Amino acid sequence: MYISNVESIPGKRVVKHHGMVTGSTVRARFFLVDFGQWVKGIFGGELRGYSKLISDTRQQALDRMTAQAKELGANAVVNVRFSTSTVSLGSSELYAYGTAVEVADA
Amino acid sequence: MLEQVLIQYLPLLILLVVTFFTGRIIERRHYKSILKWEEEFSRLRHTSIGRRVNGGAGVTESRLVCGEAVVSVEFFRWFVGLLHSMFGGAMREYESSLDRARREAILRMKQSAAGASAIVNVRIEHTPISYGMSRFSGVEAIAWGTAVYKDTEI
Numbered sequence: 001m002y003i004s005n006v007e008s009i010p011g012k013r014v015v016k017h018h019g020m021v022t023g024s025t026v027r028a029r030f031f032l033v034d035f036g037q038w039v040k041g042i043f044g045g046e047l048r049g050y051s052k053l054i055s056d057t058r059q060q061a062l063d064r065m066t067a068q069a070k071e072l073g074a075n076a077v078v079n080v081r082f083s084t085s086t087v088s089l090g091s092s093e094l095y096a097y098g099t100a101v102e103v104a105d106a
Numbered sequence: 107m108l109e110q111v112l113i114q115y116l117p118l119l120i121l122l123v124v125t126f127f128t129g130r131i132i133e134r135r136h137y138k139s140i141l142k143w144e145e146e147f148s149r150l151r152h153t154s155i156g157r158r159v160n161g162g163a164g165v166t167e168s169r170l171v172c173g174e175a176v177v178s179v180e181f182f183r184w185f186v187g188l189l190h191s192m193f194g195g196a197m198r199e200y201e202s203s204l205d206r207a208r209r210e211a212i213l214r215m216k217q218s219a220a221g222a223s224a225i226v227n228v229r230i231e232h233t234p235i236s237y238g239m240s241r242f243s244g245v246e247a248i249a250w251g252t253a254v255y256k257d258t259e260i
Contacts, residue, residue, distance in 0.1 A: 002168070002169070003169060003170040004168055004169070004170055004227075004252040005156070005170060005227050005229065005250060005251060005252050006156035006226060006227045006252050007156065009168060010165040010168045010252070010254055011164075011165035011166070011168065037178075040178065041178035041179075041180070041243050041244055042121070042125060042180060042181045043124075043125055043128040043129070043132070043180055043181070044125065044128055044129035044132045044133065044178055044179070044180030044181075044183075045128075045129075045132035045133075045136065045177070045178060045180075046136065046175060046176065046177050046178070046206075046210065047176040047177070047178050047244060048176075050176035050235065050244075050246065051174055051175050051176045051246075053176075054174040054176065054246055054248060055172075055174055058172055058174065058248065062170075080170055080250075081229070082172075082229075082231060082248055082250060083231070084231055084232075084233045084246065084248060085233055086233055086234070086235050092235075092246070094248075
């Protein structure tokens with residue numbers, strides 16, 4: 001599965017469009033991690049626990065998006081965008097969307 | 107009377123003084139590591155332009171690369187920001203955290219694109235985060251782009 005955020009896959013040719021595919025997920029960490037990050041946040045610096053949370057969230061959203069693209073019979077997703085928001089305290093929402101296409105060698 | 111007031115606000119004062127120093131030390135260390143990594147990755151260019159590579163000849167591989175970072179605003183700066191937001195003006199105390207989160211996210215993106223000749227169409231998005239108490243307490247930044255591998259140098 002080719003994924004890119006430009007309008008095509010560089011070096012390949014788009015032969016068929018399958019429409020938009022999306023993947024969204026909301027994740028949270030264990031409450032003790034939340035507490036640890038809260039204490040860390042008072043003193044400043046990077047919150048690695050939450051960096052990992054966003055990393056996991058992004059991976060899951062991408063997985064859901066590519067699963068949807070596979071179902072449509074596409075072999076690539078182009079023009080992928082992310083949108084993030086905080087739904088509730090200590091949780092992270094990430095929405096990935098792109099266009100499922102079929103590409104062939106140029 | 108004065109003693110009572112002092113004792114009542116002593117924890118706040120201690121917290122302000124302690125977080126002032128921890129915040130500064132952590133900030134300095136973070137910038138040091140950011141500058142070091144930026145130097146290391148300076149050969150791998152990233153651009154927000156995407157059209158130029160469309161159809162790109164000589165591209166052997168391309169894939170989506172992402173990087174993310176969450177950087178908190180320490181208690182001292184948050185407190186100063188609270189007072190500052192009442193009087194208006196440029197809120198300089200938040201800028202450092204935003205800047206560090208963005209640069210760290212870009213560096214992590216570059217880290218996951220080992221061996222690429224360029225990263226094109228880079229996009230950055232951030233969201234303020236709040237947890238524990240409902241207040242602005244940090245910023246998450248996510249950077250993503252398309253890593254392009256070429257057999258010849260661009």
